[in-house]
Amino acid sequence: MKNLFVSDEIELCPVSLKDVDDIFFTIDRERKHLGRWLPFVEYTTARDDSLAFVKAVMVVENGPGDIIYAIRYQGLFAGLIGYKFTDRANRKTEIGYWISERYQGKGIITRSVRAMIDQAFDQWGFHRIQINVAVGNKRSKRIPRRLGFSLEGIARDAELLSIGFTDIEMYALLRPDWIDKQ
Numbered sequence: 001m002k003n004l005f006v007s008d009e010i011e012l013c014p015v016s017l018k019d020v021d022d023i024f025f026t027i028d029r030e031r032k033h034l035g036r037w038l039p040f041v042e043y044t045t046a047r048d049d050s051l052a053f054v055k056a057v058m059v060v061e062n063g064p065g066d067i068i069y070a071i072r073y074q075g076l077f078a079g080l081i082g083y084k085f086t087d088r089a090n091r092k093t094e095i096g097y098w099i100s101e102r103y104q105g106k107g108i109i110t111r112s113v114r115a116m117i118d119q120a121f122d123q124w125g126f127h128r129i130q131i132n133v134a135v136g137n138k139r140s141k142r143i144p145r146r147l148g149f150s151l152e153g154i155a156r157d158a159e160l161l162s163i164g165f166t167d168i169e170m171y172a173l174l175r176p177d178w179i180d181k182q
Helices: 017-029 030-036 046-058 108-123 137-147 175-181
Strands: 010-016 068-074 074-087 094-099 128-134 150-161 164-174
Touching: 010 108, 017 046, 017 068, 017 074, 017 175, 068 108, 068 137, 074 108, 074 175, 108 128, 108 175, 128 150, 137 164, 137 175, 164 175
Parallel strands: 094 128
Antiparallel strands: 010 068, 068 074, 074 094, 128 164, 150 164
């Protein structure tokens, strides 16, 4: 899998073993910030946890699937973004993301998601992309709204965070809707 060029400042690189330390130390340093909305943070307690994650998601040259990218902003690790729960038979996938607190507010995730939408629809012929966001996560839900996703509903108690179960807003974008807006 090749890198996905987003802009002069942003590049998405398929996650690899060289990303393990960046992933772990970002999570460890920003536990309170990231742990509020991401269930895996409380279970990522050692570098080996990030190593196991990276080994599990490293890409093999087999086309679209559950692909995780390291977000590089001006060459530095800023977070992760990826396709998950990909269903090739039904040509649909979900995009998930997280970003270090120090890189928020720069449009990095919005631009990265836009590039991934283009890749999924244009390169791989997908028909549907979903983004799920915890109901209270105001910053994160701005991204699908900005990009023209439709709110399809709320899944009650759909994700277990460190503070307990939370409802999830489900946003979706269909290929015809994206093409019409371009």
